Amino acid sequence: MSEIIYPRERTALLLVDPYNDFLSEGGKVFPRIKPIADEVGLLDNLRQLDRAIRAAGIQVVIVPHRRWEPGDYEGWDHPNPSQRLIMQRHSFARGEWGGEWHPDFAPKPGDLIAAEHWGQSGFANTNLDFLL
Template identity: 75%
Template sequence: MSYPIDRTAYLLVDPYNDFLSEGGRIYPLIEPIATDVGLLDNLRALDRAVRARGIPVFIVPHRRWEAGDYQDWDHPTPTQCKIMHGHHFARGEWGGEWHPDFAPKEGDTIVAEHWGASGFANTDLDFRLKQKGISHVIIVGLLANTCIEATARFAAELGYHVTLVRDATAAFRQDMMHAAHELNGPTFAHAILSTDELIANLGGPAAGQGD
């Protein structure tokens, strides 16, 4: 496995405080699995690694809840209903701000917010990847069996080479993680790797040695 650095992008999905920080509205639901897989440390290692290699970073954010969202929709999904009632990722509130370790840096691309699960549907993600000549996407963040899977499936349908990173994501239950990486992922992803495996395949400095 090799990645053409000039045609590879790193897609970080939903790096909000509500998901990744203690005190976040959703963090308690993913904390057991996040702790088990070392999610935060792995995301930090990947952030260092891709930036050290000059791989462009795309932030792929969920719609930040605002008053009135989804209330007059004909067919809000169950997840959208939960967001509506739970005020997840509320715009203007701490939970809807970036986790400080994963806030966009100069040169990063912040994609239009997605309303559903896919980072591609009704956003400018595909257009902006194509403008950079991207053919390979590495997709990490949350949640494994919802936004990550939906974004990765859409990417495969559009013709991108798709990599999932099994320990740079989390879910509410272990069976959801199993489904995402052992049952569903192999039907569309070109590679399903660990953080260490991905960093080794990216080449350049080894993990912990100048990343």
């Protein structure tokens, strides 16, 4: 297999939803991913990738999910299953531990942070495409 070289100035690492609820023991979503996360060494691999990307001077972009607040999704005619779970669990709640950045993947100086997305795409109704 040939090595692919990506130009540094046109490459970015996208960290999607790096919240405690998603990536930390005790998080509301973590139990759903824990078996696979443990099997593949997710957190250690993310830490290693983050260090390597930053050492190479490649841009990091945080792509956060909407942080739940009272009233979110009320009146929506067709929330998807993930949005229904967020309504029930209050995943990624603003102002709560679960809605804070995982300490290892919090934004650092020079990182870009996209507008919060409400669904499964970090691009829909956000500025992510403009940041890239």
